[in-house]
Amino acid sequence: MATTETRPMSAEEKKVIFASSLGTVFEWYDFYLYGSLAAIIAKQFFSGLDEGSAFIFALLAFAAGFIVRPFGAIFFGRLGDMIGRKYTFLVTILIMGVSTFIVGILPNYASIGVAAPVILICLRLLQGLALGGEYGGAATYVAEHAPAGQRGAYTAWIQTTATLGLFLSLMVILGTRTIIGEEAFADWGWRVPFLVSVIMLIISVYIRLSMNESPAFVKMKAEGKTSKAPLSESFGQWKNLKIVLLALFGLVMGQAVVWYSGQFYALFFLTQALKVDGATANIMVAISLIIGTPFFVIFGTLSDKIGRKPLILLGCLLAVVTYFPVFKALTKAANPDLYAAQQSAQVTVTADPAECSFQFNPTGTKKFTSSCDIAKQRLAGASVSYENIAAPAGTPAVIKVGETVVNVKYSAEDIAAAKAKAEEKLAALNAAEPKDAKAIEAATKSVKDLSNEKTAGATLLGTNLSAALKAAGYPAKADMAKFDKVTVIIILTYLVLLVTMVYGPIAAMLVEMFPTRIRYTSMSLPYHIGNGWFGGLMPTTAFAIVAQTGNMYNGLWYPIIIAGATVVIGGLFVKETKDNDIYADD
Structure with missing residues (x-):
């Protein structure tokens, strides 16, 4: 068990944790630009297909980046456990940044034909591999710097980076759209947010070069206890593999679908299902993110006091119980004409x-x-x-x-x-x-x-x-004169609060579940299978369920069933970790 004595974070430790978080924000910004611009990218790179199919293919290309994340977790997790957290960070951000910049200069389908979507998907795969190695390292690095009894509070800052990266991408997109106009943005302006990322890449590389190695890794290396085979030790020994599986099915699987439902699916639902214009939908989501983001730290800090497990499972349970009424309320507030037509x-x-x-x-x-x-x-x-x-x-x-x-x-x-x-x-x-x-x-x-x-x-x-x-009264698009902004923001903020409840404490919990020598590898794989596969495939799966069943809300059964399974598995089999000693060998 960990000692109850806590020490204050030194100025140098605060600096490197800030540097780690800031670099991670930039990586998430790069990754989510694609998701935010899926509709435009569909027209640019999949124009050989009809409009509906092009959008589905664009979503699948988006999901491709998620599908390969576990492989990035295995590859970079192994490096991080063998040679250190700092240099692994540097490689992942270089791959992510360069891939994103190339998307900004990549010729479209009209210019080079089928080569355009092929190259685009290859770049998405590289982004997914890089992100697969990023998160586990960032969470491990911050947790290993944090004082005992405050890991939830400190790692919660890493948890804000995905939301802040999404927020930053939305703001750059919105700013570019406003300055050059919708027509120019759809034609060439969509490239600007991708090209701007090269500035962020330079800043992030500079920051990461100034970071110090994790003290836990330095201690372990000095004692000669680094793992020579982190993959076989993590996944070839049942005592560790069992924990990996419990982390995946009893925690991360549910956290992932709540995260993507509350942020990305909500945005897709507004623009695709409710026909709200992209600029308005982005503003609504951005406002909800501003309101909700501090709660990552609030719930992370609270988890240091009452435990990680109760908060994560409560967030999943609330999602199960409330998703259907909440998304129906969102329809009524955002597109009341559509809601009325559905009834009549x-x-x-x-x-x-x-x-x-x-x-x-x-x-x-x-x-x-x-x-x-x-x-x-x-x-x-x-x-x-x-x-x-x-x-x-x-x-x-x-x-x-x-x-x-x-x-x-x-x-x-x-x-x-x-x-x-x-x-x-x-x-x-x-x-x-x-x-x-x-x-x-x-x-x-x-x-x-x-x-x-x-x-x-x-x-x-x-x-x-x-x-x-x-x-019959079905509108071609949402009537913005009837759009209830206040109610929409309240609903979106509630969805973000569920995200903060499940996501704020989870980095600390995953770090605490595994010993230092295999921590990077062991925690990265369940995190990226959960978020990459269960979360990343959500838009495509939800659309398929809607098309099959005929009900626009039935796509919600996907996150509801998965979050419900996590509540049961996590409640029965996952142990609380907040008092674990992360410097222990086993």
């Missing part, structure tokens, strides 16, 4: 169940082309909840909005009639005075799309479905 106009998809796929495709190699899948993709993309009705085998899918029936598949005669009607409308617009340039441009595009054999069916479906939804 029933939408159904009648289809052959054999044609309906579960649209989860993490490899990005499968296309969903059946009429059922197309219908569900369209409705999910339009934020429309619907009921599934089974039809006889071989029956093409049909969408019904209120009393209006919308076919999903169209014959050549249907397309020819629609084309003739569109040409008639275009001729009338061209003959009218004064001329409506925007209407003429839209009508010209409609005629062109209906003339193209490959796009005609999709165009006609889109036109008919949009008309039916509009007649």
